[in-house]
Amino acid sequence: GAGVSQSPSNKVTEKGKDVELRCDPISGHTALYWYRQRLGQGLEFLIYFQGNSAPDKSGLPSDRFSAERTGESVSTLTIQRTQQEDSAVYLCASSLAVAGGTDTQYFGPGTRLTVL
Amino acid sequence: AQTVTQSQPEMSVQEAETVTLSCTYDTSESNYYLFWYKQPPSRQMILVIRQEAYKQQNATENRFSVNFQKAAKSFSLKISDSQLGDTAMYFCAFMKHVRSSTGNQFYFGTGTSLTVIP
Numbered sequence: 051g052a053g054v055s056q057s058p059s060n061k062v063t064e065k066g067k068d069v070e071l072r073c074d075p076i077s078g079h080t081a082l083y084w085y086r087q088r089l090g091q092g093l094e095f096l097i098y099f100q101g102n103s104a105p106d107k108s109g110l111p112s113d114r115f116s117a118e119r120t121g122e123s124v125s126t127l128t129i130q131r132t133q134q135e136d137s138a139v140y141l142c143a144s145s146l147a148v149a150g151g152t153d154t155q156y157f158g159p160g161t162r163l164t165v166l
Numbered sequence: 167a168q169t170v171t172q173s174q175p176e177m178s179v180q181e182a183e184t185v186t187l188s189c190t191y192d193t194s195e196s197n198y199y200l201f202w203y204k205q206p207p208s209r210q211m212i213l214v215i216r217q218e219a220y221k222q223q224n225a226t227e228n229r230f231s232v233n234f235q236k237a238a239k240s241f242s243l244k245i246s247d248s249q250l251g252d253t254a255m256y257f258c259a260f261m262k263h264v265r266s267s268t269g270n271q272f273y274f275g276t277g278t279s280l281t282v283i284p
Contacts, residue, residue, distance in 0.1 A: 081270065083272065085274075091276070091277075092257065092274055092275065092276035092277045093257065093274040095272075095273075095274075098271070106271070139209060141211065143211070145270065147270055153199070153261060153270045154201070154213055154216060155201075155213075155259075155272055156213070157203075157210065157211035157212075159208075159209065159210050160209050160210075162209075
């Protein structure tokens, strides 16, 4: 597609359930980023992929959070045993990851997760 | 570590007036890139403007321009002739290149909520 897409756009789940969030980056973009944005807050970095590997997982808040990327394309962010504090918008972005040159992130519309 | 600071959580401006959003950053890098993103209520993040640190000339995109002061590590966004559609959260971001194997790293400020008043 022309832009970054994310699914679902909204997800309501019960506390303790597992959820999977999906991100489809722009075709050809080797870098993929996940962020969390709580209501009225800024962007909290979660994890970053270069190709299929994740050189920086430093932002994952706990071992309940994991992410993978396959085929240098789709990525899924999985949250196990969800807690109410996980409620937020999860944003995905992709970029060309131009070495030593200008690089720009392009964002998806986000997935709004609500944990009841 | 890189940090990006936006000291104005909220701002408002009268329609057709000019407003400036401030951003400062801290880095020891000499080559980097700076961005302003806009996030309207639809929550879609949109790139507004981009500046390469090695360029002295300030970037301009239609009604949007930046005042880039490298020595002061300041990167403010000026919006001229403000329109109702400019109402949004604005995020300042910093990018540095790490290594070819690990790519680029981005750092975001906490955002400024701008309201354009009719």
